[in-house]
Amino acid sequence: MYNRVADSSTVKGLTRFGSTQRHDAWWAENLPFIIVFGSFLVYATWRAFENNFFWADPYLSPFYSPLIDPHHHWWPFSPALLILGGPGGFRLTCYYYRKAYYRAAFMDPPACAVSESGGRKYRGETSFPFILQNVHRYFFYIVTVVLCFLWYDTVVAFRFHGRFGIGVGTLIMLVNVILLTTYSLSCHSLRHLVGGKLDCFSCTALGPPRHTAWRGVTKLNEHHMFWAWISMISVALTDLYIRLVSAGVIRDFRLL
Numbered sequence: 001m002y003n004r005v006a007d008s009s010t011v012k013g014l015t016r017f018g019s020t021q022r023h024d025a026w027w028a029e030n031l032p033f034i035i036v037f038g039s040f041l042v043y044a045t046w047r048a049f050e051n052n053f054f055w056a057d058p059y060l061s062p063f064y065s066p067l068i069d070p071h072h073h074w075w076p077f078s079p080a081l082l083i084l085g086g087p088g089g090f091r092l093t094c095y096y097y098r099k100a101y102y103r104a105a106f107m108d109p110p111a112c113a114v115s116e117s118g119g120r121k122y123r124g125e126t127s128f129p130f131i132l133q134n135v136h137r138y139f140f141y142i143v144t145v146v147l148c149f150l151w152y153d154t155v156v157a158f159r160f161h162g163r164f165g166i167g168v169g170t171l172i173m174l175v176n177v178i179l180l181t182t183y184s185l186s187c188h189s190l191r192h193l194v195g196g197k198l199d200c201f202s203c204t205a206l207g208p209p210r211h212t213a214w215r216g217v218t219k220l221n222e223h224h225m226f227w228a229w230i231s232m233i234s235v236a237l238t239d240l241y242i243r244l245v246s247a248g249v250i251r252d253f254r255l256l
C-alpha cells in the first residue's frame with residue numbers, strides 16, 4: 001500500500017519537495033482527509049477524556065464499550081481509555097489510513113507522482129518505527145472482540161425497562177454496528193487470513209468454503225476506503241447522539 005513515487009524522485013530535476021509533472025490540483029486530494037480525520041481525532045480524544053454522558057438508558061456509547069469499572073474501584077480515569085487503544089490502533093494501522101496519513105500528514109510523498117523531499121534513504125515500513133504497522137492483524141483480533149460487545153450493546157438497546165422496544169437510538173446503534181462490522185470484514189488482513197495467502201484453494205483443507213469466504217471478503221475489500229470513512233463517521237455520530245440524549249439536550253424518540 002505504501003508506494004515510493006519512483007518516477008518523480010528519479011526523473012532529473014524532480015527531486016525537490018513537491019516537484020511533479022502533474023497539472024491537476026493534486027494537493028486538494030488530502031484536504032478532506034485532513035479535515036474529517038482531524039476532526040474525528042479531536043472529537044474522539046475529547047470524548048474519551050470527558051468520562052461523562054456515555055450512557056442513556058438503554059444506549060451505551062461505542063466509545064465506552066465494553067464499559068469497564070465505571071465506578072472507579074480500581075481505574076481512576078475515564079473507562080474509555082481502557083479500551084480505545086484497540087479500535088484506535090486498528091484504524092491507525094489500517095492500510096487505507098496509512099496511505100492517507102502518510103500523504104496528508106507526513107507528505108511522504110504528498111501525492112501520487114509528487115516528490116517528497118529528496119536525499120533521504122527510503123526504508124518505508126521495513127525499519128523502526130513504521131515496521132510496527134505490521135501489528136495490524138493483532139488489532140484485527142482485538143477489534144473482533146470489541147465488535148462482539150458492540151453487538152451485545154445493540155441487542156440491549158432493544159430493551160426499555162425490561163420490555164422490547166425500538167427508539168431512534170436503537171436504529172442508530174444498529175446501523176453503526178453493521179457499518180463497523182462491514183469495515184472489519186473488508187480488512188486486508190482478514191482477506192489474507194481467509195485465503196489471500198493461498199496459491200491453490202483446491203489443494204488445501206476446507207478449500208471450497210474458504211474460497212467462498214475469500215470471494216465475499218474480496219468484494220467488501222474492493223471498497224475498503226468507503227467502509228473506513230463511513231464507519232468512522234457513523235461511530236462518531238452514534239456517540240454524539242447518545243451524548244446529547246444523556247445530557248438532556250435532545251430526547252430519544254420511541255418508535256415502538
Ligand code: FES
Nearest residue numbers: 094095096187188
Ligand atoms: S486494512 Fe484497513 S482495517 Fe485492516
